[in-house]
Amino acid sequence: MFSMQPIGYVKSPFKNSQEIPKGLGVKHEAEGILEIKEELVAGLTDIEGFSHLFVLWAFDRSEGFQLLGTPPIDNRPHGVFATRSPRRPNPIGLTVVELLRRDGARLHVRGVDMLDGTPVLDIKPYLSSVSSEKLRRGWLAQAEARGGMNKLRGTAVAILLLGTLVCAALATAQTQKPAPVAPPNRMARMALIAPNNSRMTGVNTMRLINTAQAEYKHAHGKYAPWDELC
């Protein structure tokens, strides 16, 4: 028979489970401290040389276990030993943390996903020898792929919706836009301000415009913008 005692406790920013980031591909960046018992400090000798550590700890706030369960990141059930569920026959947690610095019995680390006060059972240097080509991620890879597809589908639907909205807005703007003033109307205005208020034919109007343009160019060295003539 064996028995275990904590070698220390986690100082974590998380006071309850809801505060801990969850979900597919979530990155644990929270910083915390592993406070190791004074009488065990000699066991930390030379630990500073390692960038990352395995931390084994106890799910001290979970009750009982469930052999088959549906993780929050999937919609299919999986065996407890194929998941990282807190509800396991031996409630042991495993977290890889980055060692930021050692301050005596305190290890400052990044990447905690444990609740504040979680008992630490063991610490080991992290050494991964499994090449990425050999690594298989089981149901998690499939859930991630499905998640990715759902995200893609979501993005496509969002783009379609946005496109529809933009088209609808443009169509509405078109119908509400006042009709552009057609040159004949301007000519009609020209006709109204013509000398003697005489009624003018289209040809006469064009002659008047040409004359006005010629005068404008003579005075300003360039042709007048249309609006200035009207």
Ligand SMILES: C[S@@+](CC[C@H](N)C(=O)[O-])C[C@H]1O[C@@H](n2cnc3c(N)ncnc32)[C@H](O)[C@@H]1O
């Ligand atoms: C999915 S588990 C993964 C933990 C660890 N990385 C592992 O793989 O064993 C992480 C969750 O465990 C829960 N948890 C953290 N500390 C706990 C504790 N001391 N007791 C019970 N549950 C805890 C939180 O809900 C947290 O979101």
